[in-house]
Amino acid sequence: MKQMSFVMLKPDAVKRRLSGKIINRFEERGLKIVAAKMLIMEDELAQMHYAEHSEKPFFGDLVDYITSGPVLAMVIEGEECISLIRKMVGATNPKESDQGTIRGDFAIDTGRNIIHASDSPESAKREVALFFESSEICGYSLPDEELIYEEP
Ligand code: IDP
Ligand code: MG
Numbered sequence: 001m002k003q004m005s006f007v008m009l010k011p012d013a014v015k016r017r018l019s020g021k022i023i024n025r026f027e028e029r030g031l032k033i034v035a036a037k038m039l040i041m042e043d044e045l046a047q048m049h050y051a052e053h054s055e056k057p058f059f060g061d062l063v064d065y066i067t068s069g070p071v072l073a074m075v076i077e078g079e080e081c082i083s084l085i086r087k088m089v090g091a092t093n094p095k096e097s098d099q100g101t102i103r104g105d106f107a108i109d110t111g112r113n114i115i116h117a118s119d120s121p122e123s124a125k126r127e128v129a130l131f132f133e134s135s136e137i138c139g140y141s142l143p144d145e146e147l148i149y150e151e152p
Contacts, residue, residue, distance in 0.1 A: 006128045032142060
């Protein structure tokens, strides 16, 4: 089933000039970027995005981290892509992320784990709507879709 996931390169990823490398992984996998924008998140947006963690002891540090510089927010489309992208991203604590995952290859600390990706269809829907108007999501087809999918 085709899905859309919300993926965000965090300020450390952008400032470490890793954006291209990370985007490349999604493109090489065969996924499709259907929306993208760079922004510096306001506190309010950060608190809404991470509302589920508002009672956690790390919440203040998390909001400071995510608002500390530009993020690259994206919507990525593909078959079953929500769980697929979570696998590509790796475990929340990069010390436990498998090698070959984005966090496992580029990060060390949980509080500097460089990327966010939606964890369920419900989160994806909420997060995409928080960052993008529906008019900002680009519907288009790619010429190689039959090479990526058995049934495009
Ligand atoms: P996820 O990003 O893998 O979905 P969540 O548990 O949803 O992980 O946590 C959201 C973000 O909060 C993490 O990506 C990380 O940046 C931060 N975070 C989670 N747990 C901790 C912690 O114990 N210390 C510091 N930051 C944390
Ligand atoms: Mg999460």
